[in-house]
Amino acid sequence: MKKNQGISFFERTLTLWVAICIVAGIQIGQFIPSVPATLHRFEYANVSIPVAILIWLMIFPMMLKVDFKSVKNVGSKPKGILITGVTNWLIKPFTMFAIAWFFFFVLFKSLIPAELADQYLAGAVLLGAAPCTAMVFVWSHLTKGDAAYTL
Template sequence: MLAGLALGATVPGLPDALSAIQVDGVSVPIALGLLVMMYPPLAKVRYDQFGAVAADRRLMVVSLILNWVVGPAIMFTLAWLLLPDLPEYRTGLIIVGLARCIAMVVVWNDLACGDRNAAAFLVTLNSIFQVVMFAGLGWFYLDLLPGWLGLQTGTLDVSMWQIAKSVLIFLGIPLAAGFLGRRILERVRDRQWYENTYLRRISPLALYGLLFTIVILFSLQGRQILDRPFDVARIAVPLLLYFALMWTGAYYTSRLVGMDYPRSATVAFTAAGNNFELAIAVAIGTFGAASGQALAGVVGPLIEVPALVALVYVSLKLRKRISPASSTEGTRS
């Protein structure tokens, strides 16, 4: 993060040069970083076990309610309570709350030793819901609900293709690569070679991709963050509360209904993360790149990254408390 801020603030023209590398409105550097980051965790998924994951009704019901009912409602509430005088930032945060995570959650879940199969399944399920529900929820939380409550209303002009494009690029490509790569390589060699040799070799790519993506994100917005620190701080407060409330509520709800640690962690990270690429694209496309809505979208991942890294450590502490033996074994592997 510090390296990205320094690069963006000190290298003349770097943010503009990086922003210019786009294909159909999608940042190529960020897309490459995310795809490299996501491939190793999705390559580790045993797709032949998806049936067992889908059979867990508790997992699906809890995750869908948290993502599509609780999450947007909490972000709406926090945005109005903490930013009542800043309508542009408030709208930007509401958009962030509607964009459920389909990318980095796979890495957070992997770092926290969550259930990889369940994470891949839930991310796919949420992606389908995202395509179907994003625009409708945007209308509900920006226009209909504020009107009912006597608050200021807004609009959200977003196409179905814009949402589907984000899902196809940031989930479809690495998911297809993980699935097809496992099928092909296991047939050419065998599962033992694939999991004991191939996966060990590609695992570091996830960390490299994550670090590259973080540097690019912070370098793109380094000057804006340094020029408007008070605004960033105002936006950061509801975001931090959101991540803490969503993760904690999701984790303990999952434990309460009888899920084990791996699936509880998976539900928690799936509920707490957000699809910042979609949120930023929608904010820029609807309100403009220089708008407050776009700045709120940009601040989202800048706060999410350190917040969810911290929650990975919290999660691992809870795992150690629940099962010290398996925690030590998992750390060694």
């Protein structure tokens, strides 16, 4: 059995690192406009190649740890898959609908035209129902989850 070593400094301060990166990105966009303009040139079919490469670099090390033979055994313990399925397809879309409806049709009603709010609402529900694969892998890795269930 592996000894639990706790979480690292980076993992404990992940929220801070994300905030720093957001602020740095905004500052770069505001004060060095040539950086986003240059990055925009590296797109194919509206997909940013640098972002795609960085996401792949984030996911790849975790994919190496997946025992693909164990994926077929996921059905022997269906609790994790059942909870994930119910959460992703029965809870999240309706929760996201309620949250998005509040923001688009109540809080920001005077700022967003009704037709656009309808489109934003549809997009928010789709976004809420579809987990980001990259973040699923990262959070599963950080919590020492079973990679077979993550896949």
